[in-house]
Amino acid sequence: MSVADTNASSGFALSTRGLSRSFGQLVVARDINLNLPVGARYALIGPNGAGKTTLINLMTGMLPPNHGQILLGGEDITALTPQARVKRGLARTFQINSLFAHLNPLEAVTLAVCERRGISPKFWQNIAVNKEAIEEAYDILTRLKLGDVAYQTTRELPYGRQRLLEIALALATKPKVLLLDEPAAGVPQEESGDIFEVVASLSNDLTLLFIEHDMHVVFRFATHIIVLVGGAVFTEGSPAEIAADPGVREVYLGKRHHG
Amino acid sequence: MAPPPANPQAYLQSLSRWRPLEIAFWLATLLPFWLFPNYLGLANQIAVAALFALSLDLILGYAGIVSLGHAAFFGVGAYTAGLFSKFVWGEVFTGLIAAALMAALFGYVSSFIVARFRHLTLIMITLGLGLLLHSAANSAHFITGGSDGFQGISMWKVAGLFRFDLYGQTAYAYSLGVLFIVFLCARRLINSPFGLSLRGIRENWVRMPAIGADSRAHIRKVYTISAAMAGIAGALIAQTTQTVSLDALSFERSADVVVMLVLGGAGRLYGGIVGASIFLIARDQFSGIAPQYWYFWIGVLLVMVVMLLPNGILGGLSALLAKWRRK
Numbered sequence: 001m002s003v004a005d006t007n008a009s010s011g012f013a014l015s016t017r018g019l020s021r022s023f024g025q026l027v028v029a030r031d032i033n034l035n036l037p038v039g040a041r042y043a044l045i046g047p048n049g050a051g052k053t054t055l056i057n058l059m060t061g062m063l064p065p066n067h068g069q070i071l072l073g074g075e076d077i078t079a080l081t082p083q084a085r086v087k088r089g090l091a092r093t094f095q096i097n098s099l100f101a102h103l104n105p106l107e108a109v110t111l112a113v114c115e116r117r118g119i120s121p122k123f124w125q126n127i128a129v130n131k132e133a134i135e136e137a138y139d140i141l142t143r144l145k146l147g148d149v150a151y152q153t154t155r156e157l158p159y160g161r162q163r164l165l166e167i168a169l170a171l172a173t174k175p176k177v178l179l180l181d182e183p184a185a186g187v188p189q190e191e192s193g194d195i196f197e198v199v200a201s202l203s204n205d206l207t208l209l210f211i212e213h214d215m216h217v218v219f220r221f222a223t224h225i226i227v228l229v230g231g232a233v234f235t236e237g238s239p240a241e242i243a244a245d246p247g248v249r250e251v252y253l254g255k256r257h258h259g
Numbered sequence: 260m261a262p263p264p265a266n267p268q269a270y271l272q273s274l275s276r277w278r279p280l281e282i283a284f285w286l287a288t289l290l291p292f293w294l295f296p297n298y299l300g301l302a303n304q305i306a307v308a309a310l311f312a313l314s315l316d317l318i319l320g321y322a323g324i325v326s327l328g329h330a331a332f333f334g335v336g337a338y339t340a341g342l343f344s345k346f347v348w349g350e351v352f353t354g355l356i357a358a359a360l361m362a363a364l365f366g367y368v369s370s371f372i373v374a375r376f377r378h379l380t381l382i383m384i385t386l387g388l389g390l391l392l393h394s395a396a397n398s399a400h401f402i403t404g405g406s407d408g409f410q411g412i413s414m415w416k417v418a419g420l421f422r423f424d425l426y427g428q429t430a431y432a433y434s435l436g437v438l439f440i441v442f443l444c445a446r447r448l449i450n451s452p453f454g455l456s457l458r459g460i461r462e463n464w465v466r467m468p469a470i471g472a473d474s475r476a477h478i479r480k481v482y483t484i485s486a487a488m489a490g491i492a493g494a495l496i497a498q499t500t501q502t503v504s505l506d507a508l509s510f511e512r513s514a515d516v517v518v519m520l521v522l523g524g525a526g527r528l529y530g531g532i533v534g535a536s537i538f539l540i541a542r543d544q545f546s547g548i549a550p551q552y553w554y555f556w557i558g559v560l561l562v563m564v565v566m567l568l569p570n571g572i573l574g575g576l577s578a579l580l581a582k583w584r585r586k
Contacts, residue, residue, distance in 0.1 A: 060469070086471035098469070100462035103455075106267050111459045112470040114452040120472065121480070123453035128272035130452065138267040151270060173471050 012074070013038045013207035014090070014177045019058055019068035021231075028054045029065065033220035036177065041200075043222035047211040047251065051231040052211045053095060056179045061085050073176065076078040087116070093166040095185050101155040105146050105165050108154060108247045109137040112172035122182045137172060144168045144198055154209070164198060173204075178202070180210035184217070196221050219243065227251075264300035275450035284529070288435055292428070299427035305539045306434035307495045312519045312531025313438075313445055314488035319517070320526030321449065322481050323461035324373065325382050327513050328389025329489055331369075332362040334396065334508030336490025340497040341409045342402070349415040351498055355437065358494030359487040366486020370479040377464065386510070393508040409503035423499060437495060441488055442532075448484070449528060459482055461526070519555065522564050524571025533573055 012035045018034040028051045036042055037083065044052050057063040059070055061082040069078045077085050110254045113133045114120040128134070141150050144164045149157055154165065163183060170178055183199060184192035199210065200221055214217050218225065218239070225242040229236040229251050237244070242248055291302040311333055318324040336358035343354045368390055376384055396403045403409055416422045421429040448454050459467055460474050467474045497503045506512060515538065523534025543559060545553035568575035 062468075082468040083471050083473050086469065092469055094466075094469075098463060098466045100466065102462055103458060106270065107455060108459075110267075110271070111455045112473075114455065115470055116471045120452045120477070121447045121458045123451045123480070125452070125454055125483070126272070126450050127452050128268055128275065128450075131268055133452075134268045134271060138372055141296070150267065169466070180335055240483055 011038075012071070013040070014059070015071040015074075016059070017069040017071070019055075019065050019070065021054065021058055021063060021065045027060055028231045030230070032068070032233055034226065034233070034236075036207050036209060038176075038207055039204050040207050041221060042207075042210055043218045043225045044211045044228060045140070045215075045218060045225060045235070046228035050228040052228055053181055054231070055228065056092055056181050056209075056211070057138070059179060060090060066078075081137055087173075087176070088172050090179070091169050091170040091173045091175035091177070092179040093181055093183060095181040097162050097166060099154050099162060099165055099169070102153060104151050104153055105141055105168065106137060106150040108138055108165065109168050109172045109232045110134055112169050112252070113137045113140075116173050140168050140171050143201075144171075160187050160195070163187055163195055167195075167198065175206065177207045178208070180208065182211050182213070184212070184214070189214070192217060275446075281529075285439065288439075292309055296426065296428075299431045301539065301543055303427050303430040303434050303499055304496075305536050306431060306438045307492050307499075307537055308516070308519060308535035309532040310434075310438045310495065310503055310521070311489055311492035311516050312535045313442060313528075314485045314492060315516050316525060316528065316531045317445060317448070317457075317481055317485045317488070319520060320530060321454065321457040321461060322478060323464070324478065324482070325517075326373075326385040327382050327514055327517065328385035328387070328392075329443050329485075329509070330484040330508050330510070330512035331389045331392045331497075332366055332489035332501075333493035333512060333516075334392065335365050335486075336362045336493030337497040337503045337507040338396065338403055338409060338493075339490065341412050341492035341503045341570060344412045344414055344498070349413050351414055351433070354414075354498060355491055358490045358497075360490075362490020362493070363483050363487035367479070367483040368490075369486075370482035373482055374475040375480040386513075389510060389513050393505070393510070396508050397505055403503070403505070406505050408505065409497075412497060412501040412503070414498050419537075420499070423501070425484050427499075433494045434499060437491065438532075441491060445488070446528060453477070453480070488498065508531050518561055520571075522561060522571060524568075524573035524575075527571070527573045527577075530573050534571065537572065 014036040016032050016034045019029055021029040021105070032055065045056065046052055049220060054063065058065050061080060069076055071077065072085065072088055072090050077088060107248040110133060113136050114130065117133055119130055119133060138150060141147050144167060146161060146164055146168060149161055154162065157165070167180070167183060180199065184195045187195060196217055200210070222239055224236065225239055227242065227248055234251060235245060291299060295302065315326065315329050318326060339358040339361040340354045372384060373381065397405050414423055417429055417433050423429045456477050457473060459472065460477060464474065495506055496507065512527045519534035519538045520531050522537055523532065524530035538557065541557060542553055545556040564572060
């Protein structure tokens with residue numbers, strides 16, 4: 001890519017350029033161009049099978065693209081491994097809990113903090129000597145209202161708490177950009193607000209992209225909305241613009257099952 | 260239940276504290292000197308097998324890497340110790356170190372293959388590498404003695420003081436000492452940041468890269484460490500029995516150590532030691548009843564344990580203990 005391109009995208013926390021991916025005949029991502037400004041709160045919406053999770057997989061490197069680039073803070077990260085992207089500040093959560101079932105939240109988040117701080121290769125010292133790492137982990141848990149369950153085995157936690165632990169693990173990597181794949185998936189509607197309150201309370205420096213089906217939540221927490229249909233960006237804009245867009249109503253809002 | 264610790268650091272510290280039961284366990288390993296002076300040969304074999312199972316536990320129990328070829332490193336250690344005593348000198352500790360280094364080298368090289376695969380593929384690769392080494396050792400008759408066995412090992416007195424005697428007193432004391440020291444290292448490793456990452460790999464392989472972890476680098480490292488430990492176990496058997504046979508590298512040895520670990524309980528640090536004790540004592544007793552059929556009883560034991568106690572004998576005991584405490 002040219003120098004001019006690099007400069008043009010350096011103002012954005014995360015950008016994609018012509019990102020495409022297909023499985024045989026099935027196109028799951030078609031020429032996706034996005035620019036997320038620093039500190040933005042983006043919602044990614046679209047009908048089932050629109051390719052929302054696929055897009056997160058492409059951005060985080062869990063799925064390699066056929067074409068296109070991903071830029072993090074203006075730097076091309078397309079060739080990097082998923083863990084290298086995390087180290088540079090791109091973290092994600094999973095739609096279906098992907099936790100460490102037999103560790104407790106303190107151990108799990110300490111693990112993530114140790115990986116980030118580069119102390120996880122140390123096999124000769126007791127974990128407990130790493131006071132700062134442990135306190136950082138505990139601090140993240142407290143911020144996410146998980147302090148009281150820090151010593152309970154993860155698999156025994158209530159489901160809503162496990163969803164928060166998903167976010168805690170991602171935060172432990174100190175991300176600049178955080179991709180949340182349906183953070184409140186499977187949580188009863190009255191509790192999903194709690195989870196998004198936590199999301200909304202995250203630092204303003206953190207750039208957020210979240211997938212969410214509940215339109216009340218989307219309009220309440222997003223500053224910008226991207227509508228994905230059939231693997232391509234159908235439209236994007238402010239919540240007001242999206243709400244007023246007749247095309248969006250037709251492909252998405254008109255077909256929604258609730259609200 | 261003990262009250263929750265005051266702060267998270269104290270809590271993590273408390274997890275690695277020595278428990279009275281552990282101290283009692285290690286004191287009990289000294290009992291054979293007085294209670295079973297005629298069985299010290301068996302006790303020595305148990306100590307060696309326990310060390311071997313402990314090495315497997317690091318990769319299988321903690322990092323979730325199932326290996327059916329772990330005897331490769333045991334055998335490399337055994338032959339290295341044998342060759343060392345024959346061509347360098349008969350001092351035991353330098354022999355152990357040489358064996359550990361050679362096994363670590365083999366482990367490190369193969370770890371680049373092992374770290375790339377999971378599940379059935381991984382099992383087949385470890386199995387294949389094990390078979391490969393067994394055949395290589397068989398055909399390298401001029402070094403290993405092939406199926407005739409490796410002869411001509413003669414060891415010096417341990418620390419210049421204790422001759423390896425007929426009753427196995429020195430042998431057991433020596434192997435037990437080495438087992439204890441390696442156990443301390445393994446215990447340290449398990450309670451380290453690295454140990455936590457290994458548990459992370461076992462618990463959720465997919466999530467690890469998403470928290471920025473390079474799982475393959477961790478696996479290469481633990482595989483190398485585990486290979487070195489298995490090499491030490493092999494060296495102990497070579498030094499204390501003063502012979503190495505080809506079965507040090509056999510598939511049967513690889514399979515037996517998996518059975519020992521599963522019997523005792525994988526991922527529990529003491530699982531391998533308990534499993535090795537039960538396995539070898541059972542073999543000793545059952546083969547007294549009907550020498551050809553003792554595997555039948557091991558089979559029965561294995562099926563019963565796996566069906567009734569999915570986390571092994573230690574897993575069952577700790578579940579029982581937890582239940583009793585809750586009452």
